Amino acid sequence: MDPTLEATEVHRLAAIELNLLNLAHTLPGMPLDGAQMEPGTAIYDPGGEVLFYRVSLRNRGARVGYADLAAHTLFGAPLLATAPDATWDPDAWIAQARTALRQTRHEGKTPLTYDEVRLVAFSFPKLAVQFLAGGKEVVMLELATWAVVPPTDRNRRPMEPSNFERFSLIEEMPNERKRDAHGRFEEHVSRLNAAPLTVTTGGMVISRAALSPALGVLKLYDTEDLHYSPRSTDHHTCYELRGQETSVWCVVASVQMVLDFYRYNYTQSRIAQQLGLGTLTNPSGLPYARDNDVAVALNAMSSNALTATMLTTPPFSSYTAEIQANRPLISFIPGHSRSVAGYTRSNFVILGGTGYEGLLVYDPWPPNAGVITRWENFNTQTYRRAFTAHVSTI
Amino acid sequence: MARRVGELLESGFFQLPPGVAAAAGDPVPVRAPSGSIHSWMVPFTAGAKLIAWAQLSTSLEPLRFSILAGGRMESAPDAADWLDARQISAKVAAAAGAGDTLSAPVLTYDRDPSRLVWMVESRAADGTIRRWFTAGSGVWQDEGDQEVTGGGPHGVTRTN
Numbered sequence: 001m002d003p004t005l006e007a008t009e010v011h012r013l014a015a016i017e018l019n020l021l022n023l024a025h026t027l028p029g030m031p032l033d034g035a036q037m038e039p040g041t042a043i044y045d046p047g048g049e050v051l052f053y054r055v056s057l058r059n060r061g062a063r064v065g066y067a068d069l070a071a072h073t074l075f076g077a078p079l080l081a082t083a084p085d086a087t088w089d090p091d092a093w094i095a096q097a098r099t100a101l102r103q104t105r106h107e108g109k110t111p112l113t114y115d116e117v118r119l120v121a122f123s124f125p126k127l128a129v130q131f132l133a134g135g136k137e138v139v140m141l142e143l144a145t146w147a148v149v150p151p152t153d154r155n156r157r158p159m160e161p162s163n164f165e166r167f168s169l170i171e172e173m174p175n176e177r178k179r180d181a182h183g184r185f186e187e188h189v190s191r192l193n194a195a196p197l198t199v200t201t202g203g204m205v206i207s208r209a210a211l212s213p214a215l216g217v218l219k220l221y222d223t224e225d226l227h228y229s230p231r232s233t234d235h236h237t238c239y240e241l242r243g244q245e246t247s248v249w250c251v252v253a254s255v256q257m258v259l260d261f262y263r264y265n266y267t268q269s270r271i272a273q274q275l276g277l278g279t280l281t282n283p284s285g286l287p288y289a290r291d292n293d294v295a296v297a298l299n300a301m302s303s304n305a306l307t308a309t310m311l312t313t314p315p316f317s318s319y320t321a322e323i324q325a326n327r328p329l330i331s332f333i334p335g336h337s338r339s340v341a342g343y344t345r346s347n348f349v350i351l352g353g354t355g356y357e358g359l360l361v362y363d364p365w366p367p368n369a370g371v372i373t374r375w376e377n378f379n380t381q382t383y384r385r386a387f388t389a390h391v392s393t394i
Numbered sequence: 395m396a397r398r399v400g401e402l403l404e405s406g407f408f409q410l411p412p413g414v415a416a417a418a419g420d421p422v423p424v425r426a427p428s429g430s431i432h433s434w435m436v437p438f439t440a441g442a443k444l445i446a447w448a449q450l451s452t453s454l455e456p457l458r459f460s461i462l463a464g465g466r467m468e469s470a471p472d473a474a475d476w477l478d479a480r481q482i483s484a485k486v487a488a489a490a491g492a493g494d495t496l497s498a499p500v501l502t503y504d505r506d507p508s509r510l511v512w513m514v515e516s517r518a519a520d521g522t523i524r525r526w527f528t529a530g531s532g533v534w535q536d537e538g539d540q541e542v543t544g545g546g547p548h549g550v551t552r553t554n
Contacts, residue, residue, distance in 0.1 A: 248545035336543060369462050
């Protein structure tokens with residue numbers, strides 16, 4: 001997928017997303033059903049590329065807000081924002097900008113000539129009107145205040161503009177963040193494209209009636225948990241909770257849960273012995289410097305039938321990939337260890353943020369009981385390590 | 395808080411074990427080590443057993459919903475071990491030794507907010523202060539921050 005999107009693709013994705021939001025009644029206060037998307041206004045980055053489109057929504061003749069749609073994958077998701085109470089009239093803004101420019105130049109200077117006018121996110125999401133001649137900027141005026149936007153200050157730190165400063169989101173965003181966002185954008189689009197959904201009205205009307213009949217069975221979320229085999233239709237959930245037998249043996253109990261899943265039944269004392277974590281009467285936790293001992297123990301205690309791998313700061317996709325393959329994981333958070341046996345996530349991205357992402361956690365805490373947590377909000381937790389294990393097959 | 399928990403139960407986002415008639419108790423503040431309120435714990439009890447708890451942020455965002463002992467009533471902890479301040483203090487008093495003065499129990503966490511514990515400070519006659527954690531029936535002394543998954547390597551009281 002190219003990082004910059006064609007206008008037709010942007011609008012197609014927006015139509016699907018807004019129709020789904022309408023179906024799920026996800027935007028209270030925004031009467032989307034029956035609303036019509038007007039052609040979007042291109043909003044440019046100061047560097048000259050289209051950054052996003054702002055699309056007005058009308059319902060029975062009245063404006064019912066607008067939506068901002070990404071034209072670049074650096075945003076990580078197609079729908080940036082919806083504004084139910086605001087109106088968007090770009091022609092009126094540009095007319096005001098022309099008037100402001102004339103008034104400014106009347107104060108003793110010759111009139112400026114220009115042959116093109118653009119709307120620019122001069123300091124995203126702040127907007128300005130840019131006047132150009134022969135493709136080069138003549139002047140840029142901030143929307144509404146009509147103050148002249150100064151050139152970019154190259155001496156400041158990237159992505160840290162002051163209150164009134166021009167900066168290019170496309171140029172200044174670090175490549176690593178762009179790559180992450182691009183991956184999330186692609187993942188989101190693939191989910192939208194995989195939905196059994198076709199918008200049948202050319203994509204410009206948001207309506208329950210405009211959706212294909214297949215939408216009746218559309219899953220608005222995606223959730224999985226472990227089973228005896230990947231064929232989940234004829235096997236029930238197959239994972240057991242083990243409470244830690246001492247206050248410091250969360251790692252031991254987590255390893256026990258994963259080994260139990262593969263039918264390697266060990267006591268916690270035996271696993272602790274393997275990991276060098278003491279005895280029931282004199283137990284210890286696992287120092288951070290020895291994290292990888294978990295992978296070594298999973299290999300050794302399965303006589304190398306399991307191949308275990310340690311992941312550092314694993315993203316949500318690491319968990320979903322393993323669960324979809326019917327494999328539990330061990331998850332290290334700061335100071336604690338648990339195992340993960342499922343996930344859930346909404347298929348929506350709302351107002352530019354990620355949708356809900358949750359993990360099904362088999363937590364050995366509190367000691368001798370443990371808890372099954374359904375669901376742990378992935379976006380509120382720090383994930384330090386994860387350990388995967390898969391069976392070596394011929 | 396009660397309305398939010400009710401909504402999350404009704405929507406199926408929080409799911410109690412099937413066939414268990416559990417009642418939601420009063421929310422208990424979970425204090426961060428700094429003393430500020432980190433989140434709220436809402437207990438669910440059935441008879442004398444603590445069956446589940448929900449943890450919500452101060453803005454009422456669900457952080458986790460946890461079913462104790464996997465929903466097995468016989469293995470679920472006694473509610474009094476978690477919710478009765480006098481019983482919690484008595485456990486710490488037994489571990490700290492006679493003569494120590496105890497602070498009121500505070501619900502907090504050990505290392506990570508998912509590891510809920512009650513914290514009690516004991517002051518000995520010579521002024522020595524020790525911090526104790528208790529979770530369920532277990533009691534142990536806080537070993538402080540260490541880069542160890544699980545807890546300190548020495549002198550930890552086994553839980554039963």
